[in-house]
Amino acid sequence: MHLRTGHKKSVKKGLVYQLLLLLLLWGCMKPADLKAAIVSTNHMKYSYSELVSDINSLQKKYPNYVHYNVIGKSTDKRNLYEVVLGNPDAKKHLLVIANLHAREYMTIQLSMAQIERYCQNYNKKINKKLVSKTLGSVAIHYIPSANPDGTAISQYGFGAIRNNKWKKALKNMSGGSYRWKSNARGVDLNRNWPIAWKHSGSRGSAGYRGPKAASEPEIKAMIRWVNRIQKRGKIVGVVSYHSTGSILYGRCAGQASSQVKKQTTRMYKLAESLTGYGLMPTESISYARGCSREYFLYKKNIPCITLEVGYEACPLGAGEFPSIWKKNKDLVIREAMLF
Ligand SMILES: [Zn+2]
Structure with a gap:
């Protein structure tokens, strides 16, 4: 009995040490x-x-x-x-x-x-x-x-837009929500800057330069x-x-x-x-x-x-x-x- 209790204790002790070692390793591995x-x-x-x-x-x-x-x-x-x-x-x-x-x-x-x-x-x-x-x-x-x-559209879908006008409009634009690039008005924000701008495309997930x-x-x-x-x-x-x-x-x-x-x-x-x-x-x-x-x-x-x-x-x-x-x-x- 004594032996068994002692064995149990050392197993317990061993587990505690293993756990501590794991925690230490985890801490080191995290840059x-x-x-x-x-x-x-x-x-x-x-x-x-x-x-x-x-x-x-x-x-x-x-x-x-x-x-x-x-x-x-x-x-x-x-x-x-x-x-x-x-x-x-x-x-x-x-x-x-x-x-x-x-x-x-x-x-x-x-x-x-x-x-x-x-x-x-x-x-x-x-x-x-x-x-x-x-x-x-x-x-x-x-x-x-x-x-x-x-x-918000790319992360949570068109339902994430609270403005009713644009929430409705988005459903008729081209492109799915998950890979959306544009803003909530379907305009590509890297095509709307006032430089070499010309009208092109239509409202959607990508590429439309805006009105x-x-x-x-x-x-x-x-x-x-x-x-x-x-x-x-x-x-x-x-x-x-x-x-x-x-x-x-x-x-x-x-x-x-x-x-x-x-x-x-x-x-x-x-x-x-x-x-x-x-x-x-x-x-x-x-x-x-x-x-x-x-x-x-x-x-x-x-x-x-x-x-x-x-x-x-x-x-x-x-x-x-x-x-x-x-x-x-x-x-x-x-x-x-x-x-
Ligand atoms: Zn980009």
Whole structure:
């Protein structure tokens, strides 16, 4: 009996040790930089309500480094948020735009996780440079979700739109909800910028340029936002996040100024080295069709790169996040360090 009790005890003890060992291993396996306390990155549908709650939590936790503004509202009355990281009165400003295309919503999660990482490391070094020093001279302005209505459609279906007029209209447009790229009015937000705009297509999941250039509330808000920042200082560059394909747009057409061309080249070379994404070989303004990148490069004279994260068809599954994170976690702060 004594032996059996002793055996039971040692089995129990063994189990406890095994459990402790497993917990220890699990802790080690989880990369330190993914220990995000606020932004959750282990599930696929990062929703609008999660975004709103995380922006508020980040601002409360890091009141000295994080500020946010509502720069406008979508058709379905969702807020278009700007999250400012660092010194809002800095002379230089770097812009980051994510989620212009609805189904590419993993770029919202990526942006938010980057913001949290740069806050967590504010008084530390990334690539041997103090984050606080960079953010003191270059403010980073994120639009983590440029298309919250379209994202709600892609995540939850047409029923997620509360505006009855557009909810009804959406059912007669082309394309299913799951792979929706446009906004709630069936306009492609990367075809509606006032650059080389010509009428084309009809309302639907992708490709429709809108009834006129800058017809959409999201685009109007972003143009106002860019102009407002430009009045306060110099916009040194724009990083635009899309998915998918693990490719990079960084070339400029002939009409770009030599300065824009030079800085855009520096930006894409850095992005290329960090992510390993392949550079798109050719680009021309004639293909632009109301694209944001061309708007910045040729109309605003601002250097701009576009990254297409991930490999699978959109929306990307949660399983892709760790590899996207590994390549992109430091990308934006490293781009800011260029200036
Ligand atoms: Zn896209």
